[in-house]
Amino acid sequence: MCRSLAELPEEPCLNVFLQLDSASLCSLDAVCRLTRSINNSSIGPWRELGKVLFNGVEIEREGVFEAVARRCSKNNRLAAPIDWKGRYLKFRRDLPTFRHPFSGRVITTIDNPDEVVYCKCMVRKCCENDQAAMKTGAGVYIEVAVLGNPDNVSVALIDFEAGGHSSVTFSPDTGAVIRERKIQEVPRKVEGAYVQPLPALPNKNGGFKGSVGIYVLAGHLAFLRKRSVEDESQDGSTAAEIWESTGFVTDLSWAEGQCITPCLAFRDEGAYHVRMVRVGSDPPLALGKPPAKYDEGRWTGLDWEAEGEDNDDGE
Secondary structure: OHHHHHOOOHHHHHHHHOOOOHHHHHHHHOOOHHHHHHHOOOOOHHHHHHHHHOOOEEEOOOEOOOHHHHHHHHHOOOOOOOOHHHHHHHHHHHOOOEOOOOOOOEEEEEOOOOEEEEEOEEEEOOOOOHHHHHHHOOOEEEEEEEEEOOOOEEEEEEOHHHOOOEEEEEEOOOOEEEEEEEEEOOOOEEEEEEEOOOOOOOOOOOOOOEEEEEEEEOOEEEEEEEEOOOOEOOOOOEOOOOOEEEEEEEEOOOOOOOEEEEEEEEOOOEEEEEEEEEEEOOOOOOOOOOOOOOOHHHOEEOOEEOOOOOOOOOO
16 A cells, blocks of 8 residues: 555645544554655644644643744744644643643642632634634634532633733523623722623532533633533422523633633632543534624623732731
């Protein structure tokens, strides 16, 4: 087979290989050195596949998928061939994980109240193919499963790493979306507002259990939730595993910088079981297109200022 491939022009081979998924490419890589070389070239399918699948996301300290090639081009120097398959596998492995000191995809213990756990995945505000994404609905989707929750877990997007002071948080228990902006550090003063796109869930022992999703499409934000079948509704019947969505509630104009960071907020310490399920492009529920304009009248003010806290002078 390798001899036959070697006799073919490279362009027809590339055109065929570019149609394959990652599993098929791995099988093709195992055929011989020639197919591995074609697949892993700078115009090969591993680079193209990663460019498409990881559009709109970055990894902490790694940048976008093609950042390594851009760095080489910027330095204007010859570099060793880039291992595009290795970089593809790294992104597949690291995107659905948490940052230090929480490593891996699973959180089992929270030691401090009001703990915030950051994801390695970062979401870009603007992407190269936002127009195509708007047509196909393929944005950035992040899903976590809450399997054990003694108190409260929320998901949020923040811009703190870009020097901003804002966040948007979704509480699966209450069904509310809260946006906040810190306008003063001491005494701490926060400007906020909330909207209630989903009904609150009935209060039971322990917090929400199920799945929670963040979906960003061409600079617009939506949240999703799905209760576990163990959750019971108010009439005592078992809830079905049905996805619900807030719909698109806001855009990302509030965020500073090019990227926003997804994170989980835990209200109390204790034994939890939270697992990052996936980082992909398609949500489990079709949400349609974002609105042309958001209705600010839906939001209710939620400003607050800390009282009784010591200032820097100890007063």
